[in-house]
Amino acid sequence: MDIKTLFLCLIFINLFLTVFMLISSKIQKTYNGYKYWILSTFILSIAYIFFALRGIVSDFLSVVIANALASTVGVLRIISIRKFFALKTSNLYFISVPILSSIIFYFTFVINNGVIRNTIISLFLSSASSYMAYKMIKNIKKGVEALYIFNAIIFISYLTICIIRMISWIITPQSMLQSSFSNILYFISVMSLDIGWCIMIFAMNAQKINMEIQEKNKQLEELNKVKNKLFSVIGHDLRNPFNVILGFSNLLIEKIEKKEIYKMENVVDNVVIIRDLSYKTYILLENLLRWGKIQIEINSFKPDFYNLYEIIDANITFVKHIAEFKKINIIVDVDNSIKIYTDKDMLDTVIRNLLTNAIKFSFFNTEVKILSEKKLKDVVLSVQDKGIGMSLEDIDKLFRIEELFTRRGTNNELGTGLGLILCKEYVEKNNGKIWVESEEGKGSCFKLLLKGES
Structure with missing residues (x-):
């Protein structure tokens, strides 16, 4: 079999794979990088056409442009793999293409040396292949280890073939269209790998879709549990x-x-x-x-700058009557000059829930303290009570919708646990944090990290 026949096979195979993958992307969901791989396969078939026309068209097309397209394929496939693993990508990757093309141009029209050209392009493609093999091994998913190992082997195989061909050319200088053993072995191997890569990407895409379906099913199960808990809250509490x-x-x-x-x-x-x-x-x-x-x-989420003291003071009015019933004194030690960046309605709900909780779990004739502390550009707001407190086990159950953890207050008050979950979602929506410090029998201190003035 001569080299030109192999090139025709490679062109046909890659065009067929392009059409096959393009059709599959239309009839099923695909990850972002899938289309990059389709594009790279199509560009590779164009590169093979230019390589096959060496000696018929100009060297600029059959050498410089053909190798530029081959290097573009390597870049596109790196981006494809990075997108598959949800890693950041950059157009800066493409800078390597004009740099490589300039070097190929130099060793074609200034110093005509096919061995150096082959060495440069082989090193580039083998580096890209080794990087993709590394990402496959590094990101192995539990349950599909065999798929990722198989994919890594494909990339390592191509890396090995590139190095063998590069060494062969250095030992025995030859041309691309020469029907030498190393050239024939290289292109037959590449033909098999092109098909293997297509199967690999198709299988990885199917695996990712399957994992997403499993994750959505898990979320649906959790939502169903939440729904049942909420119906229980509505039906009973x-x-x-x-x-x-x-x-x-x-x-x-x-x-x-x-x-x-x-x-x-x-x-x-x-x-x-x-x-x-x-x-x-x-x-x-x-x-x-x-x-x-x-x-x-x-x-609706409408954050703006608000005076923290004024928000707290307004919300104390809502809970004053239940505090007076238990003879609980609410002490506010908040700097009235502090301004925070937040959605006011959300923070109103958070403070009201925390104050209601503090009073609920406080003993009669005690006090609830509201304190503020500046932390660089942020503000830490604390709501502290002298109530029954919580164990570490109970603290771990807070803020979790699947738990809806609640207890009776010191006056046998009922609760649902929904208030703290709402607090967490609202605080995090405003780029803040909420946590609790507590000890059984010694009270609890809920803390909020809020965004202050910059």
């Missing part, structure tokens, strides 16, 4: 307060109608119970609605 409110309202109406209320204190006591339960139910409903908006991404 939301229904019970309304039952109590309706019960006390009916009792109050009945006593008024029968003229059985002789003291105003009795009326006030019943109204206070109704008010407190209404507030707790309102907080629960607000948390459910806000959390739901986050999940369907319809929540």
Whole structure:
């Protein structure tokens, strides 16, 4: 078999693979780098055409342009592999193409030396191949180790063939179209590798799609669990307060109608119970609605600079009555000059939830402290109580939707655990952080890292 026949086979194979991969990209989902590989395969077939026309067309086309196209293939395939592994890519990779072309041009028209040209292009392509083999081995995925090892072997095989051919040319100078053993072995091997590369990319794409499907199924299972938990919250924690409110309202109406209320204190006591339960139910409903908006991404996010002290002071008004009932003193030690960059509605919800929690788990006749501390351009806001505290095991359950961890307060108050999950999502939406420091029997301190003025 002569070299030109091999070139015709290589051209046909790569054009066929281009069409096959292009059709597959239209009928199934593909990762970003897949199209780069298709383009590289098409460019490779054009490069083979120019190589095959050596001696028929000018050396500029059959040597310089052909090698420029071959080096472009190497760059495109590096980008393809990097995109497959979700790594950053840059157009700077293409700088190597004109540099390489200039060197090839020099050793074609200034100093005509085919051995040096072959050595340069072989070193470039073998380097690209070794890089891709390295990425395959480095990013091996559990469960599909064989696929990644097979892919690495393909790249290493090409690397080996390039080096063998380069050494062969150095020992025995020859031309590309010469039907030498090393040339024939090289092009037959490349023919097999071209097909192997196509199978590799197709299999990797299928594997990635399969992993995405598995991940989505896992997410759906988690969402189903969350849905069941939320229905439990709505069905139990939301229904019970309304039952109590309706019960006390009916009792109050009945006593008024029968003229059985002789003291105003009795009326006030019943109204206070109704008010407190209404507030707790309102907080629960607000948390459910806000959390739901986050999940369907319809929540408007409008950050701006706000005075931190003013936000805290406004939210204390909402929780003052439940603090007074437990004789809890709210102490605010926040610098009234601090401004933070945040979505005000979101921070209102966060502070209100943290204050409600602090009061809920505080003992009677204690205090809740709200403190601020500047950390370079950021601000750390602390909400500290002297309540029942938490164990490390309980702390680990906080902020996790799959747990919806909750406990009863010091006055047997109920909760859902949804408030803290909402706090975490809102704080992180504003590029902040939330964490807790706590010890059983000694209280808890919830801390927020907020963005301050730059």
